[in-house]
Amino acid sequence: MRVSYYPGCSLEGTAKSYDISVRHVCRSLDIQLEEVPTWACCGSSPALKMNRLLSTALSAHNLALAERQNLSDVVAPCPFCFRRLKSAQEEMARDPALRQKVEQTIESQVNGNLTIHNLLGFLTERVGMKAIGEKIRKPLTGLKLIPYYGCYVVKPPSVTCFDDPANPTSLDEILRAAGGEVLDWDFKSECCGAGLSLSKPEKVCELTGRLVRDAAWRGADAIVVVCQLCQANLDLRQREIGLTDKKEYQLPVIYFTELLGLAFGCASEQLGLDRHFVDPLAVLKRKGLA
Amino acid sequence: MFRLTGALSEQEFLHHVVQRSGQNLLECLQCGKCTGGCPIASEKVSGPRRLIAEILSGMRNEALKNPTWWYCVSCGTCMTRCPVDINMYQVATALCELAQEGGIAPSERDIHLFEELFLKSVEKYGRVKELRTVAAYNVITKNPLKDMDKAVTLMRKGAFSPLEILSGWAKDRKVSRIFALARRTSEGGHE
Structure with a gap:
């Protein structure tokens, strides 16, 4: 199985243990993690609080980058990155005016057709307990x-x-x-x-x-x-x-x-x-x- | 239930907050389930129920100076429990934007400073450089050695390298441009 991987800033900073153990576990389960090229920060809670358009735009930028990988699923180990990706995709689907504003801000299109997983959900629901149990x-x-x-x-x-x-x-x-x-x-x-x-x-x-x-x-x-x-x-x-x-x-x-x-x-x-x-x-x- | 009075203060403030946040605060029952579960509510920080009451009553200054929305970490507990599905962290964003536009000084300067430094890093490099952001925060708050013993232990264990603070200066111009365009659109006013 091949999926997009959006590690987020902490996993290349102070949470390297998370990143290396995620990569190890996925390798063992024959899951190929394709890191989203040139991914950016989701803005985390500071962007979410200070500027709604910016916050949605940063996640939309990451969605647009992930969509170009032509994989159906994206996995985020960081729960906040996960939630921001999901929010952005869902808010744009619901509100065409917002989508237009966001697309103008990131200067690219977002199709909004990715399946976005947090890592725990991806392993329990998509990979399944049986496959995990066997390893x-x-x-x-x-x-x-x-x-x-x-x-x-x-x-x-x-x-x-x-x-x-x-x-x-x-x-x-x-x-x-x-x-x-x-x-x-x-x-x-x-x-x-x-x-x-x-x-x-x-x-x-x-x-x-x-x-x-x-x-x-x-x-x-x-x-x-x-x-x-x-x-x-x-x-x-x-x-x-x-x-x-x-x-x-x-x-x-x-x-x-x-x-x-x-x-x-x-x-x-x-x-x-x-x-x-x-x-x-x-x-x-x-x-x-x- | 809150009853509109038609006062000018409602048109000037309440409607702005409702429009920007997309949250119909008029449905708020003032039941208090939000504040009951809010992790940051305390004697000093009112929590969402009172904050909404202030907005509904047109108390613009009180609401924009209420520390609740600065403290809010968008945990989503209030929204999970709210009987009318009010998303409080979107209300927080609306209040933060209105306070900035109204030139109201942040009531929680430490939180504001950290969030500014965080976003500065993202704006420049496309990603937050955690160590540099923490160091900048500690220097500006005149506490440069804060948690230094912990940092040393983590460095010794290889959790991170002190060299990381000096590396990774590559700029992400695309993200800087997103910041610029988002600001321009936001300043152009909301619909």
């Missing part, structure tokens, strides 16, 4: 995992059209298929503070604190994420959260593709597991998985 060589036996979806991949459902916004289960399914023990909890799609990490770190600590506290209380070995913003906010703020609670939190925060790669039999260093702030390797070694 498992080293099940994640005995690993207690907290599935954390965050907001952007499921909310708002009118845009994402994916899973259940309050109680999503696709990540649970994938982790179970990989042999992990999936723990239930109440914060599956609660916010981590997202883009406020730099400007309002105290807000991020407040929000991630709820997640880390609950995951620790449930005896998790790791929190599993599908979003690089969730990863960074949870991975980097545990010391501050611990200071408030007078505790020391050391809860690894891992991309689901890293765990899938491990279960497929790949070495941990090749998946970027050695690059996180809170070290996941110790617990993985203890369980005989790394």
Whole structure:
């Protein structure tokens, strides 16, 4: 299977572990990722807030570039990029005047006929659990995992059209298929503070604190994420959260593709597991998985 | 339900926000489910319900200075729960554009600064250069060593290289042009 791949800025910056593990997992599943040539940033929340036309235009520009690849599907690992691509395509289909304005802004046409996937949806729905199950060589036996979806991949459902916004289960399914023990909890799609990490770190600590506290209380070995913003906010703020609670939190925060790669039999260093702030390797070694 | 009074303030503000955001705020029931689930609502940040009440009541200055829409990370929780499907982050965009046009200083300067720096990077290079954006933010806010210990740990682990801050200066002229054209169209006024 060949699909367009839109990695987004973080995956070539601070979230390289996500990018390399995505590429590894897809290679193992015989999926050819064709990177969208000269793709641009989706503008993320700053563009979305400050200028609606700009925000839609940036995603439309990426859609136009992807359409030229002549592939029917585009996959975005970053949930925000995914949501912006979907929004842009859908808003232009609904509003011909907006479409015209956007096309004038990007100086090219957008056909609007791509199937846009977030990576989790692509793997669970398009590739399928059966194909994934067949590749498992080293099940994640005995690993207690907290599935954390965050907001952007499921909310708002009118845009994402994916899973259940309050109680999503696709990540649970994938982790179970990989042999992990999936723990239930109440914060599956609660916010981590997202883009406020730099400007309002105290807000991020407040929000991630709820997640880390609950995951620790449930005896998790790791929190599993599908979003690089969730990863960074949870991975980097545990010391501050611990200071408030007078505790020391050391809860690894891992991309689901890293765990899938491990279960497929790949070495941990090749998946970027050695690059996180809170070290996941110790617990993985203890369980005989790394 | 909100009842229109026909006052001039409604025509000047409420209708603008409704038109630009494409969200019919007149349907708002003021039920509060939005603020109940809003991650950024706090004692200091009112959340969406009150913000909508301000817009409906024609309180232009209060609404444009309300920190809620600056804090909004467009998580989509309010829209997920709203019984009349109001998309709050599109209301946030409308308020941000109206505040800029009205020359109203951002009520949340830190958030505004970060978002400006982020977009500057995208405008120039087509992509956000994360490390450079973070460094610029920390220097401008006079806190250049903020989170430096964390950065050093991540660098030691190979999560990123300090050289990245010095590389990748290639410009994306196509994206710069999209920014210029989008600004020109936006300044030309909305329909």
